[in-house]
Amino acid sequence: MSRGMSPIDLRALLDESLPLATDADTETPSPHSLFTPTNHRLALDPEVTVVRGGRGVGKTFWFRSLLDDDLRRIAAEEYEIGRLTRISATAGYGAALKPKLYPGPSAMHQLLESGAHPADLWNSVLLVALDVPELRELPTWEERVQWTRENPDARDAAVAHADEAARKDGVTRLVLFDALDHLHRERAQADRLVSGLLRLALEMRLSTRNLRFKVFIRPDMFESGGRHFPDASKLSTNAADLTWSTTNLYGLFFHYLGNRGSADRSADFRAQRAGWRNETADRYLPPAGLLVDAEIQKGEFTRIAGPYMGANFRKGHTYTWLPNHLMDGTEQVSPRSFLSALRRAVNVTNDEYANHDHAVHYEGIRQGVQAASQTRVLEIREDLPWVRTAVAPLEGQQVPIEQSDVIAHWEAGELSQKLEREARRGDVDDKRVRTGPRNPDDYPDLIGELIELGVMRRRKDGRLDLPDVYRIAFSIGRKGGVPKVKAP
Structure with a gap:
């Protein structure tokens, strides 16, 4: 147990601190939840236009934080990005x-159906963000888009005027874009947008000094949309990726324990290790060891969850076991999956191992990984439904598996025909479908795309593997691995 706190008290702190829902859309960022992982500094730089990241890595969190003056100021101080304090931010x-501020999905669909060009649409959004009176006074987006299309000279003059005004004011006008997977349910239209x-x-x-966009986008959408945009490579060199190291994940976890629990329990936790700093708004920064030192983090997590995933080290160490079994094929773990697994672990411990001599039982961690x-x-079914269709024929198989065996299962199940039918009719279960594989008829290329997405990975001996975060729920086995999720 953590020094000075009983397992029951520490478990209660975990219960208070870990979010009940780990969906970014349900939680508003606050000073208590704002965490500044070392890997994200570049993504917040106003000069970085494209910020790529998959589900649950922080795109919406940073989008909302940059729109908040107080949170942006905290991020500017901790990342030492002074320019963030001289930002005028607007949602695009x-x-x-x-x-x-911008048309919603239904309005977007209607505008495209009526023949609006994406360039006119986004220019209209830009002019509204810049407070151009002619656009602000028009009551509908259809009228705004029409005005923009019919007044190209006025558009250019308005942009130049806003750029000069921002220069005089000493600010950067930053227009932020998020949730682009909500733009349109059809892949072709989403790519155009x-x-x-x-x-x-x-x-x-390229053409202004003080007007900047910051686009938070999934990597597959950036790649797909960029294929219709020859100069997108110029943005690739200016892009940042939201990634999380193991120490970043545990740093977030300890930050939550020190900030999000009840005042007394969070204070008790902070008192166990010197070096916590109170910077602003009752927000406490963990000592450096809890943020970047894996050995110190391991020691603290061992006091919370015990050292091993069973009776001894042969079952694995809790500190490394948890992130290792949540990694995708690109060796990335989203904080959403990490926190979700820990939340489930606490619930299982409360329900089934309340008298355990640690705050979290290893069986809870195991079930947390299954739930994650x-x-x-x-999530990937919502974002990329074709992935589920591609992996489904492998249900009941064991990994690692030869590529030839994967292709044989796909051929027997006529996968390419299924993918083509789905692409033509869209997904009847989820109207937000936007993407399909690049080449449904080319199975080696399909495997390559699954590897790029992190759903598969190739071992040194050439065989294919699925990381546990996908393998378990897809009911694919591995000798000695985390058990598959049993059907109810």
Whole structure:
């Protein structure tokens, strides 16, 4: 147990601190939840236009934080990015319905159906973000898009005027874009919209000094939209990726324990190790050891969850076992999966091992990984439904598996025909479908795309593997691995 705190008290702190829902759309960022992992500094630089990241890595969190003056100021101080304090930030697109700032999905669909060009649409959003009176006074987006299309000279003059005004004020006008997977349910239209947005983002970067876009986007959408945009490579060299190291993940966890629990329990936790700093707004920064030192983190997590995933070291060490079994094929773990697994672990411990001599039981961690796997597969089904179709024929198999065996299962199940049918009719279960594989008829290329997405990985001997975060919920076995999720 953690020094000075009983397992029961520490478990209660975990219960208070870990979010009940790890979906970014349900939680508003606050000083208590704001965490600044070392890997994310570049992504917040106003000069970085494209910020790539998969589900649950922090795109929406940073989008919302940059729109908040107080949170942006905290990030500027901790990342030492002074320019963030001289930002005027506006939303150009997001999950929240804000029709005065940008058209929602239904309006976007209607605009495209009526023949609106993505370039005119995004330019209209830009002019509204810049407070151009002619656009603000128009009541509908259809009228705004029409005005933009019919007044190209006025558009250019308005952009130049806003750029000069920002220079005089000593600020950067930053327009932020998030939730682009909500743009349109059809892949071709979503690609057109992303392409138009990226073109305008590059134009602002190249032709103005003080007007900037920051586009939070999934890597597959950036790649797909970029194929319709020859100059997208110029944005690739200016892009940042939201990644999380193991120490970043545990640093987030300890930050939550020191900030999000009840005042008394969080204070008790902070008192166990010297070096916590109170910077602003009752926000406490963990000591460096809890942020970047794996050995110190391991010691603290061992006091919380015990050293091993069973009776001895042969079952694995809890500190490394948890992230290792949540990694995708690119060796990335999303904080959403990490926190979700820990939340489940605490619940299992409370329900089944309340008298355990640590705050978290290793069986809870094991079940937490199973639950996180199910959630991750549901997420990828929403984002990329064709992935589930491609992996489904492997159900009941064991990994690692030869590539020839994978292809044989696909051929027997007529996978390419299924993928083509799905692409034509869309997904009847989820109307937000936007993407399909590049080449459904080319099975080696399909394997390559699954590897790029992190769903598969290739071992040194050439065989294919699925990381546990996907394998478990897809009911694919591995000798000695975490058990597959049993059907109810």
